Each structure stands twice: as C-alpha cells, then as structure tokens.
Amino acid sequence: MDELLSVSVGAAFVGGDRPVLRENIDDLSKMVEEADVLLREKGRDDVEGFGWINLPYQDLSETIKIGRWLSGFEAIVQIGIGGSALGNRMLAKALLPPFYNELDASVRKAPKFYLLENPDPKTAVSLLDRLDLSKTAFIVVSKSGSTTETAAHFLWAWQKVREKIGERASDNFLIITDPRKGILRKFAKSTGCRSLNIPESVGGRYSVLSSVGLATASALGINIEKLVQGAKEMDQRLVLRSHLWENPAWLLACINLLHAKAGRNMAVMMPYGDDLADFAEWFAQLWGESLGKEGYGTTPVRALGAIDQHSQLQLYAEGPDDKLITIIDVKNRPLFLLPDVVDIDALKDLEFLYGKALGDLLSIEARSTASALVKAGKPVIYLNIPEVSERYIGALVFFYEYVTALVGFLMKINPFDQPGVEQGKRYIYSLMGRRGYEEYVKEVEEYFGACQNTEIII
Numbered sequence: 001m002d003e004l005l006s007v008s009v010g011a012a013f014v015g016g017d018r019p020v021l022r023e024n025i026d027d028l029s030k031m032v033e034e035a036d037v038l039l040r041e042k043g044r045d046d047v048e049g050f051g052w053i054n055l056p057y058q059d060l061s062e063t064i065k066i067g068r069w070l071s072g073f074e075a076i077v078q079i080g081i082g083g084s085a086l087g088n089r090m091l092a093k094a095l096l097p098p099f100y101n102e103l104d105a106s107v108r109k110a111p112k113f114y115l116l117e118n119p120d121p122k123t124a125v126s127l128l129d130r131l132d133l134s135k136t137a138f139i140v141v142s143k144s145g146s147t148t149e150t151a152a153h154f155l156w157a158w159q160k161v162r163e164k165i166g167e168r169a170s171d172n173f174l175i176i177t178d179p180r181k182g183i184l185r186k187f188a189k190s191t192g193c194r195s196l197n198i199p200e201s202v203g204g205r206y207s208v209l210s211s212v213g214l215a216t217a218s219a220l221g222i223n224i225e226k227l228v229q230g231a232k233e234m235d236q237r238l239v240l241r242s243h244l245w246e247n248p249a250w251l252l253a254c255i256n257l258l259h260a261k262a263g264r265n266m267a268v269m270m271p272y273g274d275d276l277a278d279f280a281e282w283f284a285q286l287w288g289e290s291l292g293k294e295g296y297g298t299t300p301v302r303a304l305g306a307i308d309q310h311s312q313l314q315l316y317a318e319g320p321d322d323k324l325i326t327i328i329d330v331k332n333r334p335l336f337l338l339p340d341v342v343d344i345d346a347l348k349d350l351e352f353l354y355g356k357a358l359g360d361l362l363s364i365e366a367r368s369t370a371s372a373l374v375k376a377g378k379p380v381i382y383l384n385i386p387e388v389s390e391r392y393i394g395a396l397v398f399f400y401e402y403v404t405a406l407v408g409f410l411m412k413i414n415p416f417d418q419p420g421v422e423q424g425k426r427y428i429y430s431l432m433g434r435r436g437y438e439e440y441v442k443e444v445e446e447y448f449g450a451c452q453n454t455e456i457i458i
C-alpha cells in the first residue's frame, strides 16, 4: 500500500529536567483508545461538533454542480472569516499554481479567486473597485450566519452588486450556512439565491472538507473528489491501526499532551514550501480554538521553512525549552535544476549549487533544521507527505483534525466549542448597537477601562 504520510517521532522524546519518554506514552494507551471509541460513536450519531468525521463519506454531487455554475464567472469572492475562510485559503495556496490570479485566463481556465476576511476598508474597497461586479460571484459563508465581519462585507457587496445589476444580484450570490438557522439562511430563502448547507454537526474550524471549502475549490478546478478520497483513505487506515505504536495520530496526540504537561506550551507548525504556508495558518485556528480552554492548550505558532530558518530558528534552537516543533516536508517536488555558471570566475565558490535541484534544496533544509534542533536538545516531530496534491492534502487535513480532537479528549476539554470567542462577539454586537446586546456595553466599558489604565501618552 502506498503511503499517505509518514511521521517520525523518535526526536520528540527528550530527557533532561522535563523529560518526555517512550514509556510515558504507553501509560496513555488505554485513554487514547477510549477517546477514539467515543469520537467515532458520537460521530456515527452525528452529535453536534463531531460531524466532520463523516465528511469523507459525503455525497459531493450538489457541491460539484454549484462549483460548475461558479466556474462560469470571471471572478469569485468568498466572504467569510475564521473557519469560513482559512481552509479555502489553505486549499488554494496548496493546490492552485503560484500567482494564480495573475495567470492569463487561457492558462487559468477558471475564475480568479479572492477572499474577503478582515473588515479592512482599504482591502474591501479596492477589491470591489477592480472587479466587474456583473461577472463576479460572491460566496457568503458563515455557519452562524451572523459573524459581524462577514455580515459587514456581505452588506457592502450585496448593495454594490445591486447598484450594478439591480434585482438580478441574487444570481451572483451563493450562501453557505446552517441548513435551518440564522440570518443568511433567511436571506437565501427570501431572495431565492443559491445556497448550500453546512451540516449542523460540523463546526467552523472542522469544515474545510464540507461545502465551506469544497464549493470554491471545485469552481477553481481543484479535484474535490480526490481531496475527499484522501481524507477517506486516511480515516480507513487510522481505524485499522488499533495499536498505539502503529497509529501515528494516536502517537502525535499523546506526544503533544505529554509535552504540554511538561511545560512545552507552544506547538510550532513549520511546513516547508510556499504551497503549505497557509496549512500552518489553518492549523493555528484548529489547534488554538479547539484546545485553548479551561487553562489547557498549547499556543500554535505558524512558521514557514525555509524563511523562518532565517528569522525564528535561533529562538527555537537556543531560546526557552517551551516548544514542540513539527516540521512538514514533501518527498516529491518539482526539481528545477540550477544552472552551471562556469564562465564567471567570481561565482566559483557557488559551484556546490551548480546542477542541484531547488526542490531538493528545500528538503535538505528541512532535514538540516530538524537536525540542528535535535542537536540543541529540542523536541521535533518530522512529518513527510509524498507530494502536495489533492489526495495527500485531504489525508493531511483529516489527520490533523483527528489528532486535534483526540488531544482535546485527552485533556478532558471540549474540542468543538469556543466560549472565549463568543464573549468577544457579544461585545462587538453591543458596541455596534445590535438589539438584544445592550447589557454588555457596561461590561466592555469596565474591562476596556482596565486596558486603558495607566496610559502614558507621548
């Protein structure tokens, strides 16, 4: 059987005054088995939060149909934030060619793709100004249907498109939201614009393999069947690995838990290659929101090889011993051979690069960084995927969703809620004057007052 990914965990075990040893893992064996059973039982019952585990088995026909419709536009703009955008960003970066929007339309063969996430007026205004709104589709994505940033962008875009093409505006909008609840679902029903469901049991940060991530991916020519197939294969292989030392996801969950307990409270995610840059970004939300509660959790740190070798590596190697570092390498990359510039004597000292492949250089750098960190006594997990393509990205996504949920169970917290974020959302509503949230204004005054305490102006 060909591999979906490989994980080397040997260098994750460290001695010293805060050791994490192989025998500590064995003590967790029963706990992790029980966590897996619970996860799968609740998944089968489609309990709220657990539905992502069923996404590899979904029927994709409706999403593909909508994707085909979207692909007829000149540009598509996804409006969403957090779990309603980061997965799309990750898929696009990994699976579309570099500088995608700048490619000639005949090469691209699919619409340009933009995301409106942050409510920064400069971005929103300049994006809408440069698009032909009559030929642009807006995909408004929100599980709750009421996230302020998304609602603000949506109102702005809706009004702009209406000004341009009048009541036909609804033909340029796709709503992706809860099947029954929320303002956006009401809007879709009342205007008749197209819509897709986010399954009720799937939370935002676990939704990339639902319509949230797949509708735009499909429109952009990403093979979503292969993506989901990769996730399915990963799930099926994990099910068969019923022994802790054979199951890479169980091992990673245990190792992460043990390092957290040993005071290594940061999880550095350092993939190599620009195409995986937003994987670390997507992981950061998944990990941070799922595990950071009740005083638990480790802080996800996004890094990118090789760039962060020249920025963060000094800190990782010789700074405080508070990090577990995961390096993701890719086995097969385009090689791209460097030229031999033998005729210029001044370049003679660079001859070690002549004829070498840029793709190999990235991998050599990944291995060198891992080695330097191990030499410095820091714990490292070395993960390898065969290549950056749909099947392996689908598998990797499912793998990390599963690992994250398991760590949550081992920490005995709920990996599927985000009560700390909801508080901030209530405060935003109150300050923006939303009906029903008036009571929070006083709280914000009190707490923000504390932030402003001892202000020094220069």
Ligand SMILES: O=P(O)(O)OC[C@H]1O[C@H](O)[C@H](O)[C@@H](O)[C@@H]1O
Binding pocket: 081, 082, 083, 084, 141, 142, 143, 144, 145, 146, 147, 150, 204, 205, 289, 418, 421, 422
């Ligand atoms: O999809 P939405 O309901 O608009 O939510 C978007 C984001 O909102 C909040 O910040 C939550 O903490 C995130 O988990 C969620 O992904």
